[in-house]
Amino acid sequence: MSVNGEAIVRMRNQATALRAVVRGPIVWVAAGWLMTGAAGAQAQELPSKPLNWPASLPAAVSSSLPLPSDEDGLTSFLKGRFLVGVNLTHGLTPEDYVGSRWSVSPFFRNTPRRVGWGPSFGLNWFTGDIDVVVDGVRSTIGEVKVRPIMVGVGYTVNSGRARTTISLVGGYAFSSAKVTAALPEGTTAAINITDSWVVRPNIGVTFAMTRRLALVGSIGYIYTNPTITVNVTRPGRTAASASGAYRADYVNVTVGTAVSIF
16 A cells, blocks of 8 residues: 555544544534433422412310319318317116206317218217215215217218218217315215226217318217216214115217317
8 A cells, every 4th residue: 555545544543542532422412402302391390389288277176074063063162071079968867866057178180171981989978966865865966977989881972062970989088077066074985886888879060160160069879888886974873874786878969060180
């Protein structure tokens, strides 16, 4: 091959290489344009306003339980668990030689705060006169005090600010006696009384004036049977003694006021 022929072949090869170099970027640019154009044709226009989701809050659930009133709870009655007060008491005893009298005495008991069955207890103290026959004349020479401590069960009904309780309690009565009358000169007397068991059915009413102050009243029958011994000594005569189981049971009527504590 001549020199001119080699030059022509070399020029053709350079032209082919140049076309390959230029064609590559053009192909990539065209492919990119086609892809972006197709994606733009398929794209959707976003809304100019935010989406409005139809969501709502759940409604409040109403309770089907009734609210307690003052009468159902304890707000209209006494606040404390116990009552401490003073009673005006009258004991009516069937025993001829044990007299009855009105007396003022303290008391302590539980407050009937709830209706229905519940515990009950009482301290119904009783003071009575002791009569004996001296020289054929019946005279009051002393007094006895019966102090029972009783526990039991009771049933309470509700009536607004009042509570009515029917109860049955029992326990033990601590008793004492002493001579209180002025005896003739040279005459002496001594009175002894034993402790005894006691039982008491009772109906009581408690009315709440305020949350801490109450009016109370009751009527009950206290049964106890102590032994009372009376010794009388007179100058120049044989000492006289009388002993027996006296009926110290009595119908107890009380009315008073009390403070609710604790």
